[in-house]
Amino acid sequence: MAKLRKDFLWGGAVAAHQLEGGWQAGGKGVSVAxxxxxxxxxxxxxxxxxxxPGENYPNHDAIDFYHHYKEDIQLFKELGLKCFRTSIAxxxxxxNGDEDQPNEAGLQFYDDLFDELLKNGIQPxxxxxxxxxxxxxxxxxxxxxxRKVIDFFVKFATTVFxxxxxxxKYWMTFNEIxxxxxxxxxxxxxxxxxxxxxxxxxxxxxxxxxxxYECVASALAVQIGHEINPAFQIGAMIAMVPIYPASPDxxxxxxxERAMQSRxxxxxxxxxxxxPRWLRSYQARKFDLDITLADLDVLKAGTVDYIGFSYYMSxxxxxxxxxxxxxxxxxxxxxxxxLTVQRSEWGWQIDPVGLRYAMNWFNDRYDLALFIVENGFGxxxxxxxxxxxxxxxxxxxxxAHIEQMKLAVxxxxxxxxxxxxxxxxxxxxxGTGQMDKRYGMIYVDKNDxxxxxxxxxxxxxxxxxxxxxxxxxxQL
Ligand code: BG6
Numbered sequence: 001m002a003k004l005r006k007d008f009l010w011g012g013a014v015a016a017h018q019l020e021g022g023w024q025a026g027g028k029g030v031s032v033a034x035x036x037x038x039x040x041x042x043x044x045x046x047x048x049x050x051x052x053p054g055e056n057y058p059n060h061d062a063i064d065f066y067h068h069y070k071e072d073i074q075l076f077k078e079l080g081l082k083c084f085r086t087s088i089a090x091x092x093x094x095x096n097g098d099e100d101q102p103n104e105a106g107l108q109f110y111d112d113l114f115d116e117l118l119k120n121g122i123q124p125x126x127x128x129x130x131x132x133x134x135x136x137x138x139x140x141x142x143x144x145x146x147r148k149v150i151d152f153f154v155k156f157a158t159t160v161f162x163x164x165x166x167x168x169k170y171w172m173t174f175n176e177i178x179x180x181x182x183x184x185x186x187x188x189x190x191x192x193x194x195x196x197x198x199x200x201x202x203x204x205x206x207x208x209x210x211x212x213y214e215c216v217a218s219a220l221a222v223q224i225g226h227e228i229n230p231a232f233q234i235g236a237m238i239a240m241v242p243i244y245p246a247s248p249d250x251x252x253x254x255x256x257e258r259a260m261q262s263r264x265x266x267x268x269x270x271x272x273x274x275x276p277r278w279l280r281s282y283q284a285r286k287f288d289l290d291i292t293l294a295d296l297d298v299l300k301a302g303t304v305d306y307i308g309f310s311y312y313m314s315x316x317x318x319x320x321x322x323x324x325x326x327x328x329x330x331x332x333x334x335x336x337x338x339l340t341v342q343r344s345e346w347g348w349q350i351d352p353v354g355l356r357y358a359m360n361w362f363n364d365r366y367d368l369a370l371f372i373v374e375n376g377f378g379x380x381x382x383x384x385x386x387x388x389x390x391x392x393x394x395x396x397x398x399x400a401h402i403e404q405m406k407l408a409v410x411x412x413x414x415x416x417x418x419x420x421x422x423x424x425x426x427x428x429x430x431g432t433g434q435m436d437k438r439y440g441m442i443y444v445d446k447n448d449x450x451x452x453x454x455x456x457x458x459x460x461x462x463x464x465x466x467x468x469x470x471x472x473x474x475q476l
Pocket of ligand 1: 429
C-alpha cells in the first residue's frame with residue numbers, strides 16, 4: 001500500500017496581507033486588502049474608496065509578521081514545519097503595479113525572509129497573487145477586466161522568479177482563482193480580480209473576461225518560470241468545495257454537475273490548457289469576449305505542474321422548480337443545508353470525507369500531483385489566565401481531515417506533495433477581517449478591535465501537529 005512520500009511537505013499556510021502588516025513599510029503600495037474594513041461573523045467587510053481616515057483596516061498592521069518573522073520562524077521550526085506557504089505582496093515589489101522598475105526594499109524583505117526560513121530547514125512555497133493586487137491597478141485600469149494587467153503581472157512574476165530562483169521551488173499563480181465563479185457578490189470579484197461592477201455592466205461577462213486574462217497570465221508565468229528554472233514546480237490554486245446534489249432527483253444531480261462545471265472550469269483551463277466544451281458553448285451564446293487564437297495557444301503551452309487546492313467544506317444544491325435550460329449555477333441561491341454534516345460557528349459545513357472525494361475528483365480529471373495548501377477550522381478560542389488554549393475541536397477537525405487525506409493516498413493512489421493547514425499562526429480572516437476567527441496552532445494576542453500585546457502562545461494543537469509531522473502522519 002502506498003504511503004505518504006518520505007519527503008512529504010508538512011507545513012503551514014498564510015498570505016502576506018493577512019499576517020505581515022507593515023502596509024507602508026519599505027515603500028509598499030496600497031493593495032486591495034488595504035481598503036477593506038473589518039467585518040464580523042455575518043457582517044461583510046466594506047470596500048472603501050481608497051484608505052479613509054477613521055476606518056479600521058485590519059490588514060494594515062495584521063500580526064506584524066513584517067517585524068516579528070525571525071522569532072516566529074523559531075516557533076515554526078519548533079513545530080517541525082518542512083515548508084511555509086506564503087505569498088509575495090505584489091505591492092512590495094511593484095507598489096502601484098505599473099512601474100518599470102521593482103522596489104528593491106521589497107525584494108530584499110523576501111530575500112531575508114526566505115534566507116531565514118531556509119536557514120531553519122523550512123522551504124518557502126509561494127503564491128504570486130493572493131487577494132492583494134495593487135489598488136492602483138483597480139483605480140487606473142479597472143482591475144483584471146483590462147488586458148494590460150496581464151503584462152503587469154507577468155513582469156512581477158518574472159522579477160520574483162529570477163530573484164528567488166534558487167530559494168523557491170514550489171509556486172502557485174493565483175490563489176483560489178475560482179472564487180469569482182460567485183460573481184453575484186462583490187467580495188470575490190474584488191479580492192480575486194480587483195473588479196468593481198459599474199451600473200449597467202453584466203458582472204458575469206466581466207468575470208469571464210477577467211478570469212480569461214488571469215488564465216493567460218498564469219500560463220505565461222508557467223512558461224517563463226520554466227525557462228528561468230526548469231526545476232520550478234508551478235501550480236494552480238483552486239478553492240475546492242465539492243458540490244453534492246441535495247437528493248437523487250436527476251434534476252438535482254444535473255444541478256450539482258453544472259455547479260461543479262461552473263466552479264472548476266478554471267482548473268480545466270489551467271491543467272488541460274483548453275476551455276471545456278460546455279463553457280465554450282455557454283460563452284458563445286451569451287457574451288462577446290476578447291479571447292484570441294493567440295491566447296488559446298498560450299493556454300495550451302502553459303499548463304500547470306500540479307494542482308494546489310484549499311479544502312474547508314462541501315456544499316449541496318437543489319434544482320429550482322423552474323430551472324432555465326442552461327441550469328445556470330447561482331452560488332448563494334442554489335445551496336441548501338446538508339443535514340448529514342456539522343457546521344462551524346461561521347456556517348461552514350464540516351465534511352472530512354469530502355476531502356477524499358475532492359482528491360479523487362482531481363486525480364481522475366487531471367492525473368497530476370496534488371498539494372493541499374489550505375485546510376483548517378476557524379473558531380473562537382479562549383486564552384486561559386496561564387496562556388493556554390485547549391483547542392481540542394481544532395485537533396478533531398484536522399485529525400479527521402488528515403485521516404481522509406491518507407486514505408486517498410494509501411487506497412486511491414493519489415500523488416500528494418504536501419499538506420499546509422491554513423492560518424497555523426492566527427491571522428486576519430480574509431472573509432470577515434476578524435482576528436477572533438482563529439485557525440492557528442499559535443495564538444496571537446490581538447482581537448477584532450485591533451487590541452492586544454501581539455504576544456504568541458502555543459495552543460494544544462501545536463504539540464499535536466508537531467507529533468503528526470514527526471511521525472510523518474502515523475500518530476494522529
Ligand atoms: C481561503 C483563502 O479562502 O480561505 C484565505 O485563501 C482565507 O485567504 C481562508 O483566509 C479562510 O477564510 P476566512 O474567510 O475564514 O479567512
